Amino acid sequence: MDIPVSLVTGAAKGIGLEVVRQLAQRGHYVLLAARNADRGQAAAQQLSASGHVQFLPLDVTSPSSIEQAQQKVRQEFGRLDMLINNAAILLDHYQKPSETSVQQLQETLQTNVMAVHAMIQAFTPLLKASAAPRIINVSSGAGQLSGMQGSVWAPAYQISKTAVNAVTRVWATELSESNIAVNSVCPGWCRTEMGGEGAPRSPEEGAAGIVWLATEAAHQLTSRFFRDREEIAW
Structure with a gap:
């Protein structure tokens, strides 16, 4: 297959779904990965007119599912x-650190951080078979240490996104010799199930920066953190 093959996790709704749509419209063969089979298949069918979209069953917290x-x-x-x-x-939306349980933190880190590491580890061999492979980790400005003082509104989530940026840095270091670009990106606060109806950005706007990093950004850019096509502080 000559066209790019892209895999998007958590893609049955929200920003992930819009990323799939935009990549398919750009001619990618997109694997829409989701753990809910009914929702994932419906989403893939919904986007079939946009281009090549295939549902891929995937629970990122399950090693066997990843394999x-x-x-x-x-x-x-x-x-x-x-x-x-x-x-x-x-x-843990709008919770104080003292109100955030260890269980909430563990569950958040499992999905938001450890799963990212596991996905990169599992798919690196296939990425190495690509001529210009890229890994994009969707992070958040909520995880910026530079802006966290005085702005704590979801402690476990914020900790997890800081850790995602660290995952990006360590993998970018190892994979630099393999020509695999590894970057983080903040889509901004978007009107999704997670972001709520009061968010200032649409899913389309949030997805645009991710798709730019996947398609138009210079491939030599790696170990960076972006928002709206601009590098931002960690």
Whole structure:
């Protein structure tokens, strides 16, 4: 297959769904990954008119599910050009650190951080088979240490996004010799199930920066953190 093959996690709704739509419209063969089969299949069908979209069953917190997804991509395509780690949860909205339980923190880190590491680890061999592979980790300005003092509104989520940026840095260091670009991106506060109806940005606006990083940004850019096509502080 000559067209780029892209995998987007957490893609049955919100920003992930819009990323799939925009990539498909740009001619990518997009694997819409989601753990809810009914929702994932419906989303893929919804986007079928946009281009090549295929549902990929995937629970990013399950090692066996990740392995099965990796094997399926290997068998069908033999490579992966773009890995977009978008899946995330927010459990402690408007809580103080003292109100955030260890269980909430553990569950948040499992999905938002450890799953990102596991996905990169599993799909690196397929990314190495690509001519210009990219890994994009969807982070958040909420995880910026530079702006966190005085602005704590979801402690577990914010900690997890800071950690995602660290995952980006360490993997970018290892994979620089393999020509794999690894970056973080903040989509901004968007009107999604997670962001709420009062958010200032649409999913389309949030997805645009992710899609730019996956398609138009210079491939030599790596180990960076972006919002709206501009590098921002960690």
